[in-house]
Amino acid sequence: MREEESNWFEELPSPEELMPLSQTLISPHLAVAFDITNSSHHQFPLQPPSAAEDEPARTLKRPRLVWTPQLHKRFVDAVAHLGIKNAVPKTIMQLMSVDGLTRENVASHLQKYRLYLKRMQGLAGGAAAADSATDHLFASSPVPPHFLHPAARPASDHYLPFVPGLQQHRNHHHHQQHMAVPAHFGSPRNAHFELPVLSRMGASVPGYVEDVESGGRKVLTLFPAGDD
DNA sequence: TCCTCAATAT
DNA sequence: TATATTGAGG
Secondary structure (H helix, E strand, C coil): CCCCCCCHHHHCCCHHHHHHHHCCCCCHHHHHHCCCCCCCCCCCCCCCCCCHHHCHHHHCCCCEEECCHHHHHHHHHHHHHHCCCCCCHHHHHHHHCECCCCHHHHHHHHHHHHHHHHHHHHCCCCCCCCCCCCCHHHHCCCCCHHHHCCCCCCCCCCCCCCCCCCCCCCCCCCCCCCCCCCCCCCCECCCCCCCCCCCCCCCCCCCCCEEEEECCEEEEECCCCCCC
16 A cells, blocks of 8 residues: 655755765776776766756656566676675676666565575585576576585685776767666666676677566566577 | 565555 | 565664
8 A cells, every 4th residue: 555656756866966875886806897987987867956857767666677688697797706795786786787777676686586596505416496487587597606605615705707908998978968868778888798708698789678568567678688 | 874584565 | 477665673
């Protein structure tokens, strides 16, 4: 029995006030490897505080996120690089660097993923029957071994695959002014969506929004379908 | 403030 | 069903 409120968003802080919280949790090293080269600049389309009437980007209720295998893979890669102890929702979200992805999206997914890992630990050693269609998504990406062995990993957890020639110059295109609609809601902020060693998704995936109405429900598909 | 988890809602 | 939301507890 939730009440429907129509103007709850009018009291939310402006985007600029929220930004400072979501930085510096990722080491420069990791940021480079994941090609997040915006250490000191906001990458979000900032909105002039005046016209708050069409600021849909972050204040509006988003459609449900669809975790495609591609998106989940990026999630797993982020967790793998961060190490179990550093893999918390906010940090994962930042490492994934997907526009439109919220901390709650990640938190919810992380919770389920942990349950999945727990089930797999239980089965570790004997039978192999862990996919009940619910786990299909999770089974679509390989689980890094140390996910299942909490103590089988040195203190410095995050191994960082060195990627040759990644000392690229950062892209200087802050030319996006106030856009009424999120630029590329649901796509990796970097053009080439490729992680150094762990993942080799074919070419760059041009993530895009897909508003699907199924059964009257609108969902948000972050990445085009495509199997591993 | 953020994280984690179980329960619950949609 | 898959994901979101809530609320307690740390």
